[in-house]
Amino acid sequence: MNGGGGLKCRRHFFMDMGQPVKIMDLAENMIRLSGVQGIEIIETGLRPGEKLYEELLVKTEELDKTDNSMIFIGRDTPVSEEEINKKIQTLRNACDTGDDLIAKEALRSVVPTFKTPEEVNKEIA
Numbered sequence: 203m204n205g206g207g208g209l210k211c212r213r214h215f216f217m218d219m220g221q222p223v224k225i226m227d228l229a230e231n232m233i234r235l236s237g238v239q240g241i242e243i244i245e246t247g248l249r250p251g252e253k254l255y256e257e258l259l260v261k262t263e264e265l266d267k268t269d270n271s272m273i274f275i276g277r278d279t280p281v282s283e284e285e286i287n288k289k290i291q292t293l294r295n296a297c298d299t300g301d302d303l304i305a306k307e308a309l310r311s312v313v314p315t316f317k318t319p320e321e322v323n324k325e326i327a
Contacts (some may be wrong), residue, residue: 214276216265253319 226243233241265274289312296308309316 211326214278215276217272218272238242246321248323251319253322 226245229243231245264277266277268275292308292312293305296305299305306318
């Protein structure tokens, strides 16, 4: 908190990372570029909780442009200390249950952009 009692806003920078890259293509290129031959790539599938891709953390309309077309500044929505404490208590209570499903639902309730791996993977399937 700043001296005036209000919450201090921070600037968050986001980079446009370009088009997604397939892991198989990346692995094949790394092997080819290393000059090593005879390496077999084995696909094992997703492990529990793994995502096929990472979604954006913010909505694009919440980003301001900079002089660099690949870098953006995110706009913060201030959250009061009281609201933060309520959210922390919600998460603590969920963790105290020891139930993964309750913990995930608590995350969903306090983090508006939270998505489970299953939701993310279903969207791109």
